[in-house]
Amino acid sequence: MDECGPVAHWKAAILEKKGQAKMRLKWEIESGGEAFVMSREGRAERTAILELLDSNALTSHFQPVFSSKDGSIFGYEALARLLFAENSPFMNIGDLFRKARELDVISSLDVLCREQAIKNASLMEIAERNAYLFINICPETCLDPAHSSGITDGLAEEWRIPKESIILEVTEESAIHNYNAFREALMYYRDRGYKIAIDDFGAGYGGLKMLSIIEPDFVKIDRHFISNIDKASIKANLVDSIVSACHRMGIKVIAEGIETGEELKVVQNMGIEFLQGFYLGRPSATLQPGDTKIPLFPARNGMNRRGEAIFIGDIASAVDTVPPSASVSYVFDRFIKNPELRGLPVVDEDRIVGMFNRIRFLENQVLGRYGYGMHLNSHKKIDQLMDRSFLLVEATTPLEEVAQRIHSRESEFLYDDICVTRSGKYFGTVAISKLLDAITEKSLALARGANPLSGLPGNESIQREISSRLSQGMHFDVCYFDIDHFKPYNDHYGFERGDMVIKSLAESLAELVNGEKDPFHFVGHIGGDDFILITRPQSSLLLSERAVSRFEAKRPEFHGEDYRRGFYVSANRKGEPEQFSLLSLSIGIVSTEVCRIESYAQLASIATEVKKAAKSRNGSSIVRDRRMEG
Template sequence: MQDCLSQELNRLLLKEDITTLLQPIVDIEKKSVFGFEALSRGPSDSPLHTAPMLFETAERCGQTLELETLCLRTAARHWSGHGTPLKLFVNISPAKLMPPEFNPTQLQELLLANGLKASDIVIELSERYPTADPSELLKTLVWLKAEGFLIAIDDLGSGYSGLKLWSELKPDYVKIDRHFIRDIQDDLIKREFLKSVVDLADRLGCKLIAEGIETEAEFRVVSDLGIALVQGFLFGRPKAVATACLDSLNVQKAHTPRLPQKEKDTAGLLCRHIEPVTSESTLQHAWERLQSEPGVFALPVVDNGRPLGLIHKWRVLETFSTPYGRALYERLPVTQMHSADALVVDYEVPLNEVSERLINDDAHYLKQHFIIVRNGKYAGLGATRSLLKHITERKIENARYSNPLTLLPGNVPIQQALVARTEEMRPFSLIYFDINTFKPLNDVLGYRVGDQIILLLSELLTEVFLADDDFVGHIGGDDFVVISSSPSANYNAGTVQALFAERSRRFYSDSVLKSGFIESEDRNGQPCRFPLVSLAAGTVEVGPDEKVTADQVSDLASYAKKRAKASPDFCFTDFSSSRSGKRLKTSQDANPNFNTA
């Protein structure tokens, strides 16, 4: 296998068969593209297509510098054809900048031949790789800066000497490694680390770039911390053309609520066990299997339970159909033709996440199959067609029961989500939100303002409750529910109450704000003064392994909401265990009708 990869690398270097892709770097404040990072790939049908495989093979074969030289030439030619004044970020290893490898004359000739200026280029120096002679590297970097090149330290926090190099070189940009961005909204330590880096960058006059932003939640945190430059799949995948998606820059103002997902909507739902072949199986054996099983179009290659990739029927057929193809290849092991970049997902991964990973996968085509593992061991295959069909059906079902004003899940999906949580028998909180004195506001200021108040609350709930399994639903009118397993659920509820009290004030006139009340009629038609709107939050806490039904939790939620509206701070928490699972059936504590359409 290693010999084959070495031969393929030599072929790519000889034919200069390298492609440059461009991934955008976006300026949040200006809502525009700041520049592009040049990323190198092998041919789409080559085992060296992906960057990790390409550069790891070059490193094993001692040809990293030759590959880097080719990638730089290819990137320069590709970028010159776009004619854009934006910055081009290129990755260079420390070894490439060390004498005698570094050649200033060749570098200047490369720029001249492609009509580029030094000020157009940002050299990314990764701290993943050790530096043999830091003093010599520093001399080269100082020379580059003097020539007009800009310098960026890449992958901060991932390797060897980023902070030391930062202090000595004073780079123009520092790129924060994806590790510190992934799920930052749920990780206090990562947020604190980023805050300290932001403070240091401000003191040193350096710009930060947050790499690998893939979700709206990650983007919000990065934006709130004041990092202006961002990069990741949320804004654009690497492509041959210089394009970017700037829609996500408005995500804080136009958050799309998450639709509910049933408990069993995981990769396991699509798992079909296909008897695997091993790495020692021949292509002849694989082909006989594929011919004898008409409904199977890919075979997993598995050794000792560990998936190695997929052998595709179309690829074997294509090879065997060529002159002498079968005679030449049928005795070879399947590893000569298997796809090692097959998507591997865990049995419990939600289908929405599987879909995102398939779409974001760095390939020129959508993979038709993916491997499903359980506890790290092969479990079966999933079909992309089945995945898309299931997600489409679920979206249609969700749209049917969504609230038309907020587009949040309505009563049917709320009840389904509640049933799923109670069947899990894991701890969770059900928080019932209701707007106080909403009717007088609606009567005085009109239904349009009333709708805006309801939309404000829906935006706050989806803005604050961001955990993966947080569920936000709209019962109707000014009633909302949140189901959350997060230990900070009650804290988040308090945050929503405070933000609602603050942001709802903009709908009142100055005179009303000064007086602190509005005048309207009460339920008996008598003139009355009503305070400005506020938010009540009644919470039901369900403990672990607690046997409680969805209807019982619904009844308790209605009771908790009533107690919250009567409380001075508009908060009340009830515990289902304290009532021994008995349902409340008084007329005053009626069920909030989660299970009605």
């Protein structure tokens, strides 16, 4: 390759950084000045780093990152490794980086690792696999004045890896003293097409601050929180909160450090998009496909039994795309030939890198300010003119979640088509009108089967919802609600008061679900005083406890003067007067994560037993099914 222009520039920058580091280290070794009182061990370490910066003693291993939705490989994380480690004074790569940081040559080492990662990934044809490349970078390098010299751009250009497929990981554990300068440095990369990830989120002390300032594309949750997450409810609740917050900001989440099948099940059920860990695939010197023999990822069918759309991919249209090298005149011809075309995606190597909205394109690029836009722009390449602010979602994102994310868009882009990917690759687009039609149809279908008293989805909708989730292999909890002694209450206070109690409970459950702003949750009215709530496995107990608290807080309204006495007298099933306690709730919880459930009928049968156990206790009670699979 002809080494001129930007390539020569970045190579010169690398050589300059290496030269500066070597000169400084040589001076330290030879002078033995006040700054460093060198032991024999310290001298050996500095000499080793000096030699390493000018040798081939570093290489990269690659660990796969999987899509949680379909099990495909989304990308590979490059991990620096020492060659000839047995002859090195450094115990491991972490030890090497600590010493380099102490000697203030971390930027030089970081650049060398970056070079190895990009080169080795290219030699193994990562671009041909349409996989993302995750590269760890040090904050010190980003803040180094030389960072803008185009080193990473030059490496990507020389080794022919699209910048749009490179994800730069910044560890949250690193101490950052100037967040504004750090954000500005990362924006330099983002403006050139790179994506940004926060690594080890939760391990340091500045995670939330970094999250709010950087606004990354990805967050990798630290392995501490993933380890034994199936056994530690505190970890599960913390991770669930992180995931919810990230999703509301449009940030995708990666769970790293997955080492067991149980941990995998938990993080999948939380809606975490991407997965990484020894259980799925170990780091390797080659791009390994991972252990595909393990049935980790159940097949998912996006349509329910009535053929109604559940996920955004169900209604996506595969619009023909344009490459970033296309001209403005070519895009103009596409819009003119298809009057119905509202949005045109720009795709490079199966990755969506930009978008054109019909109206804005015609106004800005064709007409222009004085009507000469087409004359001035016709031969320009579109990569500098396309919109980079577009809504990008995975095909398996629920319709309701997409609708929520639309509201966070800037008003200028509010009605732009939605870009849809499958495992990170272009899948299609969805017009806003089509999304609204699908949600409306789904709502009408629910309304047609709604309980007339509460307005909540009725039995038919409940069975359809549960059967659909079971067919998709999803893990969820089902909470069955029953009002204790409701018949004698109805007989004593009258049907009008009884209907008021049922409506009150229905409204309370609906408010709980709506307050969570999680489309995973579902509430339905089985009939009479029986209700159902479907939640994520980690949410069922908390939501049930909240439901009990709200219900009991309304007992003064339910019982009037009888509330002070703490009981009322009504006829029992034999027609005899009997003293009854105030209204309470019995809740039975069944988890498909604990026990393998094959059908709605099996689930209902187990629920009946669990709810019976709850009703055998005095007052409001919550009972979980504890039977294990097998």
